[in-house]
Amino acid sequence: MMNFSLLMVxxxxxxxxxxxxxxxxxxxxxxxxxxxxxxxxxxxFWLMSMEVSSVGAEIYVSLFFLTLVVCEGALGLSLLVMIVRSHGNDFFKSFNFLEC
Structure with missing residues (x-):
């Protein structure tokens, strides 16, 4: 029978x-x-939190990682809004990187 933590990993x-x-x-x-x-x-994040909790160490590293992931998501959404406003859609093939 598999261990629950091994199944989550x-x-x-x-x-x-x-x-x-x-x-x-x-x-x-x-x-x-x-x-x-x-x-x-x-x-x-799920893998890291399972591994940190199994070792018994502090979970602050996982919270710091989660903070960086939220910042990455906010940056990605702001770039998406900027691209949709400038190009009209989010298709990769419609981007012309030579035009400014």
Whole structure:
């Protein structure tokens, strides 16, 4: 019989790889890429919090990581809003990086 913490670690690793797979394969929209990055970070946070709690160490490192993930998400959403306002959509193929 599998241990519960081992099962949670397995699910968090599966979450990370599913997020990575969706980031690599579904790159048509910027919003899909941002959501898959957030899903990978959620899996990483879950894995890190399970490992830190099993060791018995302080959880402050996980909270610091969660703070950085929230800042990354806010930066990604602000870039998405800026791109949609300037280009009209979030398709990667419609971006022309040579124009300013």
């Amino acid at each position: 397995f699910f968090s690793v599966i979450m990370i790889f599913c997020g990575l797979w969706s980031f690599i394969s579904y790159n048509k929209h910027l919003l899909n890429s941002l959501l898959s990055l957030e899903f990978m970070m959620l899996g990483t």
